[in-house]
Amino acid sequence: MKEQRDLPSYFNWRRLKAGVLVTGDLGGWALLKPAEFRLFAAGKLKSGPAFEALVKAGLLSSRLDFDALFTDWGDSNEYLRLGPGLHIIVLTRKCNHRCVYCQAASGAGKSMSAATARRAVELAFSAPVDGLTLEFQGGEPLVNWPVLKAAVLYARKKARKTGKELALALVSNFSLLDKAKADFIVENDISLCTSLDGPADLHNANRKFSGGDSHARAVKWIKHFQERRGTEPPGGPSALLTVTRASLGRAREIVDEYARLALPYVFLRPLSPLGDAPGRWDEIGYTPEEFLEFYRAGLDRVLELNLRGLPVKEKTAFLIVKKALGSQDNKYVDLRCPCGAGLGQLAYDVDGGIYTCDEGRMLARGGDFSFRLGSVLKDSYAKVICSEPVKACAISSSLDLQPACSRCAYKPFCGVCPAYNQAAQGGFWGSMPSSARCRVFMGIFDHIFERLSEKRVREVFERWLLRA
Numbered sequence: 001m002k003e004q005r006d007l008p009s010y011f012n013w014r015r016l017k018a019g020v021l022v023t024g025d026l027g028g029w030a031l032l033k034p035a036e037f038r039l040f041a042a043g044k045l046k047s048g049p050a051f052e053a054l055v056k057a058g059l060l061s062s063r064l065d066f067d068a069l070f071t072d073w074g075d076s077n078e079y080l081r082l083g084p085g086l087h088i089i090v091l092t093r094k095c096n097h098r099c100v101y102c103q104a105a106s107g108a109g110k111s112m113s114a115a116t117a118r119r120a121v122e123l124a125f126s127a128p129v130d131g132l133t134l135e136f137q138g139g140e141p142l143v144n145w146p147v148l149k150a151a152v153l154y155a156r157k158k159a160r161k162t163g164k165e166l167a168l169a170l171v172s173n174f175s176l177l178d179k180a181k182a183d184f185i186v187e188n189d190i191s192l193c194t195s196l197d198g199p200a201d202l203h204n205a206n207r208k209f210s211g212g213d214s215h216a217r218a219v220k221w222i223k224h225f226q227e228r229r230g231t232e233p234p235g236g237p238s239a240l241l242t243v244t245r246a247s248l249g250r251a252r253e254i255v256d257e258y259a260r261l262a263l264p265y266v267f268l269r270p271l272s273p274l275g276d277a278p279g280r281w282d283e284i285g286y287t288p289e290e291f292l293e294f295y296r297a298g299l300d301r302v303l304e305l306n307l308r309g310l311p312v313k314e315k316t317a318f319l320i321v322k323k324a325l326g327s328q329d330n331k332y333v334d335l336r337c338p339c340g341a342g343l344g345q346l347a348y349d350v351d352g353g354i355y356t357c358d359e360g361r362m363l364a365r366g367g368d369f370s371f372r373l374g375s376v377l378k379d380s381y382a383k384v385i386c387s388e389p390v391k392a393c394a395i396s397s398s399l400d401l402q403p404a405c406s407r408c409a410y411k412p413f414c415g416v417c418p419a420y421n422q423a424a425q426g427g428f429w430g431s432m433p434s435s436a437r438c439r440v441f442m443g444i445f446d447h448i449f450e451r452l453s454e455k456r457v458r459e460v461f462e463r464w465l466l467r468a
Contacts, residue, residue, distance in 0.1 A: 086340070123348075194237060196219075251298035352377045354379070373387045
């Protein structure tokens with residue numbers, strides 16, 4: 001009688017220092033020793049921890065638990081049956097900072113009218129979702145405070161009338177805050193995000209502010225809101241970091257600054273080829289390999305602090321681990337397949353123009369309107385969501401249709417950004433190992449999965465999910 005073999009189901013694989021990573025299309029994965037991988041690939045692995053890990057991951061064709069596999073996949077990809085839940089409303093192009101990397105090309109410029117803001121809120125509520133987030137941005141949105149205040153109150157009124165859950169968010173440099181504005185923010189349960197590029201000297205060098213010490217202003221209001229609402233989101237403020245050449249070699253200092261301020265996340269993000277950054281790349285830019293050296297040092301410092309009992313998280317790692325260990329949608333539209341452009345978010349510029357995403361809106365500032373969907377002043381939600389750019393973004397960000405991505409071990413956890421491709425390579429298509437974004441994410445994935453092989457580190461990552 002012929003012996004039954006446990007043959008592999010479809011898988012991709014990648015050699016790491018810690019072993020061989022094998023992944024399936026539905027997100028299951030296992031890290032094998034080289035000898036285990038050879039047996040697995042030949043259908044000869046019989047038993048043991050590696051065998052059990054492969055069964056759980058859905059990587060053995062004769063032992064597939066379709067109910068469990070598709071339940072996990074459905075939980076992680078629920079957004080595909082919904083409309084855009086994130087709506088970014090840009091209240092002004094004016095800003096009182098002149099950051100060296102400004103992606104929005106802000107400074108002087110127009111502001112959104114109250115009537116246009118009202119129409120943007122109405123269109124956002126037209127999306128067929130039970131809950132939505134309105135995120136107010138700029139420029140510096142506090143420059144247009146009367147319209148921000150009116151839009152918040154109108155959105156709250158719409159939420160009560162429609163029964164939809166509403167989250168409000170504000171992205172600000174905090175420099176124009178005063179007690180009255182802070183009271184309104186707290187009273188209306190608006191979550192907050194600011195920029196913090198690290199210690200004062202680095203932050204102030206990156207984020208130039210004619211009104212004085214940008215770092216001191218940001219820290220003052222971070223502490224103010226922490227005292228009133230605690231340190232954990234959505235009550236406590238969060239902060240974003242942009243890495244410039246001046247940041248390289250200072251990863252540990254930057255992480256320590258976030259930990260010192262009791263911020264819940266440090267988001268180690270590379271520069272994007274948008275706004276002012278491309279024109280100053282020789283001054284502020286770097287190679288993917290230089291960024292990866294910085295990232296590894298930063299994540300390792302975060303993990304070191306966690307092992308000492310300090311709970312700060314690194315956001316990119318958290319988003320990846322949420323998919324890899326938690327089988328959950330990480331709600332980060334740049335790491336979805338297809339991406340969240342149009343399907344997960346819409347962005348509204350000061351003139352009422354609607355874009356697939358915030359990056360697409362930024363490209364329009366330079367005259368590229370490839371991602372423009374219409375206008376809140378004349379177009380319906382149905383017309384906007386069925387427009388050609390939404391379809392083009394969905395097709396061009398499907399990893400199954402990208403030759404290199406379809407064979408990549410990290411396909412279940414990754415995503416393509418058509419706006420990045422358009423800016424860097426001149427077209428929606430083109431994610432490939434030679435692109436800077438791909439090289440960065442490949443290196444980040446490598447480091448995270450190698451650290452996941454360490455028992456104590458995996459326990460840290462699992463605690464992150466419990467606290468999420």
